[in-house]
Structures are given as structure tokens and as C-alpha cells.
Amino acid sequence: MSQDAPPPAPARRRDSAATRAAILSAARETFTQRGYDAAGLREIAHAAEVDTRLISRYFGSKEGLFAEVVDLAYEKSMMMTPEHNAQAARTLLTGGHEAPGATGADAAPAEGLLLTLRSASNPRAAAIMRESIERNYQQRLADALPGTDTEGRAALLIAICAGVLLNRHLLGHTALDGPDTERLIPYLHAALDAVAKMPEQQGDR
Amino acid sequence: MSQDAPPPAPARRRDSAATRAAILSAARETFTQRGYDAAGLREIAHAAEVDTRLISRYFGSKEGLFAEVVDLAYEKSMMMTPEHNAQAARTLLTGGHEAPGATGADAAPAEGLLLTLRSASNPRAAAIMRESIERNYQQRLADALPGTDTEGRAALLIAICAGVLLNRHLLGHTALDGPDTERLIPYLHAALDAVAKMPEQQGDR
DNA sequence: ATCGTAAGTCCACACTCGTGGACATGCAAG
DNA sequence: CTTGCATGTCCACGAGTGTGGACTTACGAT
Incomplete structure (x- = not known):
């Protein structure tokens, strides 16, 4: 006291x-x-x-506040390298329900992407997020990719992750949230590898 | 006259x-x-x-009107079979700017998915769309897939397509809208095949 | 020609939104 | 202690939103 x-x-x-x-x-x-x-x-x-x-x-x-929030989210968001595609696929499909209050580096990329998905319908917010993603996230991801067209492929990877989260958390697709979701991990993993790795590395595990 | x-x-x-x-x-x-x-x-x-x-x-x-619009959009939306992955990848990455007024079967899946993406932030609208997608679209797509877990993989395919459209049209990612976008088609095609086809068919063109 | 009913029109309500300006307050420097 | 300024508080405005109820009009059948 x-x-x-x-x-x-x-x-x-x-x-x-x-x-x-x-x-x-x-x-x-x-x-x-x-x-x-x-x-x-x-x-x-x-x-x-x-x-x-x-x-x-x-x-x-409000825009100024949002811009600062977005920047912070993508500065601290998790890095995703080709070697982590397996874990990324698992996290995207099964994780996300726990630790909603996680901040900083512990936060899954879901944090920033969820923010993006729910605000993408507003053009002004979309512009703010695009700028922040390209500056903070996409560039680092592109640097970690082998081969050519790394920027575009990085954008493609982000797009795939965003799409899965969209269908799972925003739309609440039952097929992506049920007990059989784990069986889809290999498929998502293969899809991520198809973009992240070069063709001759496809089979590598 | x-x-x-x-x-x-x-x-x-x-x-x-x-x-x-x-x-x-x-x-x-x-x-x-x-x-x-x-x-x-x-x-x-x-x-x-x-x-x-x-x-x-x-x-x-407003909800009633929206539900009817969504149903109409997905009833008429284009079918996507594993054989059409190549064309789908091309359409997703390069098309979509032409024929904004196209109705009916001519409309790309972009029509319905764009509607979905821009409205997904509203929970009520999301529920309406999820129901319509699962009823009108996902089921037909699952029936066209080989192998097992067809429902989940169909949802995964829809998710990937939605993610690409999201980053391209809503966020306006420059890396997905520039002149080099065509070079990404093979990668997206491979990612779609990884989900749509069985492993032993991966190399088929 | 007349009347019933469907089709179309108008006013208004209660509510929420972001933001501007004027005012009160407490900490730190003189 | 007194003063200055940053920090926090309150009221209100104008513009949106979806929707309810009452009214007017024109078409189709009697």
C-alpha cells in the first residue's frame, strides 16, 4: 500500500x-x-x-492515426523466408485464434494482414497500407527470395497468405476452419513453395 | 424510330x-x-x-438487396476447373481492367470476388457471402477436383484467387500491376496446380 | 366510365460520424 | 509563490446513414 x-x-x-x-x-x-x-x-x-x-x-x-498503426504493425511483423513455408502454412491454417493481444515480434503476420483485410475496402486506407507494406515488408521478403522477379513473387506470397486469412477469418469459411483443416497444410505448403522457390528446388523438403 | x-x-x-x-x-x-x-x-x-x-x-x-446481388453474382460466375488454371492465372494477373460492365457468364470470377473483397469487412455481409459462396460456387468447384479433401482445396483455391485480386485491385500493389506482371503467371499457375492437382500430376502441362 | 390496388413519391426521425474552437487544469521553470 | 505552456475536457456542428409512415398517381379489371 x-x-x-x-x-x-x-x-x-x-x-x-x-x-x-x-x-x-x-x-x-x-x-x-x-x-x-x-x-x-x-x-x-x-x-x-x-x-x-x-x-x-x-x-x-483518423488517417494519421491509422498510418502510424499500420507502420508499426508491418515494422514488427514476422519475417517469412522460403525455409519457413511449412510453418507459415500451418500457422495460416490452424493458428490465429490464440494470443489476440500479442504485440511486437511475437505477433504473427496475421496481425498486420488482418488489419489490412478489414480496412482494404476504404481507398484511402488501402493506399496507406500499400505504401507501408511495400516499404516495410515486401522489400525484406523480396531480398530473401532466390531467383528473379523477387518483388513480384514476394507480392504474390503476401497475396496468397492474405487470401487464406480472408476466407478463414473474415468470411469464416467452414471448410477452412473445421477439424480437417490440417489436411490442407501440405497443399498450401506446396503452393507457397511454388512461388518462393525456384522450379529445380520444388521437391526439396 | x-x-x-x-x-x-x-x-x-x-x-x-x-x-x-x-x-x-x-x-x-x-x-x-x-x-x-x-x-x-x-x-x-x-x-x-x-x-x-x-x-x-x-x-x-439493405441486407436483403445485398443477399440477392451476391447470389446472382456467384450463380453466374465463371467455372474454374484444374484444366483452366493457366488461363485463370493469366486472367487474375493481367485481366480485370476491361469490360467492367460485363454481366452473366461472360463476367470473370473477378466480378463476384471483387464484390466479396470490398464487403468482407462487414460481418453481416461476410456471413451472407460465405453462405452464397459455399452453396453456389465452392461445391461445384469441389466436384471438379480430383483426389481427396476436395472441399477444403476448393476453398484454398478461392482463397488464393481472392488474395491476388485483393493485392492487385484493392491495395493496388505496384508489383502486381506493372509491366512485369506477366512474368509472374507461371508462378501463380504452379501454385494453383499445387492445390488443384494431385502430387503425381504436378508436372503436367 | 369507375374503382381497387399496385407502383411510385416525399418528409422526417433517430442515430453516428470526424472534427473545430473555447475552456479548465497541472506540471515545471522563473 | 507565481507564471507559462503543454495536457486534458467539453459542447456542438453539419453531413451522413437506413428506414418508417402517409400520400399521390396510374394501370387493369369490372
Whole structure:
């Protein structure tokens, strides 16, 4: 009890850095769960236990806040190399339901991609995400690919992952969420390899 | 000129069937271009040159209208068999910019999938689309697949196609829309084959 | 020619959205 | 202690949304 904060305030009172961080965290979660359009500033502010008007103060506008959230998501998102295609296929098809609050490097690529999928319908949000993906993620993935056309193939890999997550989590396809989903892992693995590896390496395990 | 309609009215005046069709057509286009949430009933009504209130009269609600549009889109959407993977890969990566008004069987699967992608962020719309896809499209595709786990693999194929279209048309990934996009066709083709064909058929062309 | 009914039209409600400006407050420097 | 400025708070606006109810019109059958 002697550890109580000296001021009688129950929480932080005047800490702009902490406030910014709280807004950012709440925004990441809300945007990921509901998408850019459906997520309201009032809802984000309520989740962050912060006055609504402070968001506009710190981030300028809803777009500004979103851009910062997207950048953060893809900066920290998991790296995917051709060697990890097997694990990626498994994670995409079976994971994703646990650890919804995982932040940072622990977060699966699903975090950023889910955010992208749910906000892609808004053209402004789509432009922001495209820019961030190409700058933060696609470039690193392309550098890890062998052979030629690495940029395009990296984009193709991202597209395949996004498509699976879309059908599984947004549409909720029963065929991708049932107990038989594990049997699809080899197929998805082969599809990823077909894009990530060169033809002569296809058979490698 | 002698073929003019007998009544001096510039357009149809009292034709419930034609009005319904006009609303449906305008709704399909508007929903596809802007997504479920962004498309307003007033906007659809204006495009169909119809009073807004008529939509609620004919279709009950926005959801009812959307459900009918989705069903129509997937009923008529193109069939995709394993033999057509090459053409599908080409169409997904290079086509889609022409014939935006194509209706019926001529419409690429892009039509229905674009509608799906832009509306997937809304949970209600997602549920409607999932139901329609599984009923109208996925089942036929699964029947055309060899081997086992045909339902799941059909869902996987749809997911891959959706992902490519998402990155290309919604996000506007430059790597998937540039002049080098044609070089990616073999890779996408191989990925589709990896899911659609059995392992021993992989090399077949 | 007349009347019933379907087809089409208009007004309005309750609600949510992002954002602007004016005001109160507490921490840190003088 | 006093002052200055960043930090946090509140009210409100105008523009959207989907939809309900009451009204007017024209077509088709009697």
C-alpha cells in the first residue's frame, strides 16, 4: 500500500508519451478487429481511456492515426523466408485464434494482414497500407527470395497468405476452419513453395 | 424510330419487374465498386433512376438487396476447373481492367470476388457471402477436383484467387500491376496446380 | 366510365460520424 | 509563490446513414 503513487490520481495524469502509446495500442486492436471505417474515434478513445479529442490532437486525423498503426504493425511483423513455408502454412491454417493481444515480434503476420483485410475496402486506407507494406515488408521478403522477379513473387506470397486469412477469418469459411483443416497444410505448403522457390528446388523438403 | 414505346413516357413508368432488375443491376455495380458499407441506398437508387424508398419496398432491407446481388453474382460466375488454371492465372494477373460492365457468364470470377473483397469487412455481409459462396460456387468447384479433401482445396483455391485480386485491385500493389506482371503467371499457375492437382500430376502441362 | 390496388413519391426521425474552437487544469521553470 | 505552456475536457456542428409512415398517381379489371 505504501507503493501507491504519490498523487491521489488513480492512473497517469500528465504523460503524453504514455497517452500516445495507449491510444496507439487501442487503435491497433480496434482497427484490427473492426476495420478502418467501422472503428470510430470515440470507440478507440474509450478503449484507451482517453478523451476523444486527444486523438485528433496527437495524430492530426483518423488517417494519421491509422498510418502510424499500420507502420508499426508491418515494422514488427514476422519475417517469412522460403525455409519457413511449412510453418507459415500451418500457422495460416490452424493458428490465429490464440494470443489476440500479442504485440511486437511475437505477433504473427496475421496481425498486420488482418488489419489490412478489414480496412482494404476504404481507398484511402488501402493506399496507406500499400505504401507501408511495400516499404516495410515486401522489400525484406523480396531480398530473401532466390531467383528473379523477387518483388513480384514476394507480392504474390503476401497475396496468397492474405487470401487464406480472408476466407478463414473474415468470411469464416467452414471448410477452412473445421477439424480437417490440417489436411490442407501440405497443399498450401506446396503452393507457397511454388512461388518462393525456384522450379529445380520444388521437391526439396 | 417506329419502335418507340407507345406511351409518351421517356422510360418505363409502371413495370415492377423492370424496376427490380434496374435496382439489382445498379446495386451489383455499386456494391462491387464501393463495398457494402460505403454503398448507400440513395446512391444505388440514383444510379438506377429510382426512388430510394422503392428499394426497401422491393427488397425489404439493405441486407436483403445485398443477399440477392451476391447470389446472382456467384450463380453466374465463371467455372474454374484444374484444366483452366493457366488461363485463370493469366486472367487474375493481367485481366480485370476491361469490360467492367460485363454481366452473366461472360463476367470473370473477378466480378463476384471483387464484390466479396470490398464487403468482407462487414460481418453481416461476410456471413451472407460465405453462405452464397459455399452453396453456389465452392461445391461445384469441389466436384471438379480430383483426389481427396476436395472441399477444403476448393476453398484454398478461392482463397488464393481472392488474395491476388485483393493485392492487385484493392491495395493496388505496384508489383502486381506493372509491366512485369506477366512474368509472374507461371508462378501463380504452379501454385494453383499445387492445390488443384494431385502430387503425381504436378508436372503436367 | 369507375374503382381497387399496385407502383411510385416525399418528409422526417433517430442515430453516428470526424472534427473545430473555447475552456479548465497541472506540471515545471522563473 | 507565481507564471507559462503543454495536457486534458467539453459542447456542438453539419453531413451522413437506413428506414418508417402517409400520400399521390396510374394501370387493369369490372
